[in-house]
Amino acid sequence: MLRIPQAYLQKIDWEGIEVAIYKLQDQEKSSKMKIMHDYLPTRCLLSKRNGQNSSLYPNCQKTSENVLHVFQCSHRSATSAYNVAI
Numbered sequence: 050m051l052r053i054p055q056a057y058l059q060k061i062d063w064e065g066i067e068v069a070i071y072k073l074q075d076q077e078k079s080s081k082m083k084i085m086h087d088y089l090p091t092r093c094l095l096s097k098r099n100g101q102n103s104s105l106y107p108n109c110q111k112t113s114e115n116v117l118h119v120f121q122c123s124h125r126s127a128t129s130a131y132n133v134a135i
């Protein structure tokens with residue numbers, strides 16, 4: 050489990066997050082909350098849950114597919130997919 054230092058938690062604008070979430074539609078709230086809580090069905094999570102064969106991110110095959118890596122991966126196929134999605 051990811052442990053976040055107390056000093057870092059105090060820097061988060063919790064009120065701003067609450068206001069932003071309040072403005073979202075229900076389906077958007079669900080996906081954003083899953084991202085925030087690292088609960089998207091990534092290969093890393095599925096691997097832990099049910100022993101999926103590989104947890105590697107399919108675009109780069111270099112590291113485990115988790116929410117952070119999905120947004121940070123610099124592999125060309127990952128960035129082109131991201132640019133199409135936004």
Ligand SMILES: [Zn+2]
Nearest residue numbers: 106109122124
């Ligand atoms: Zn990657």
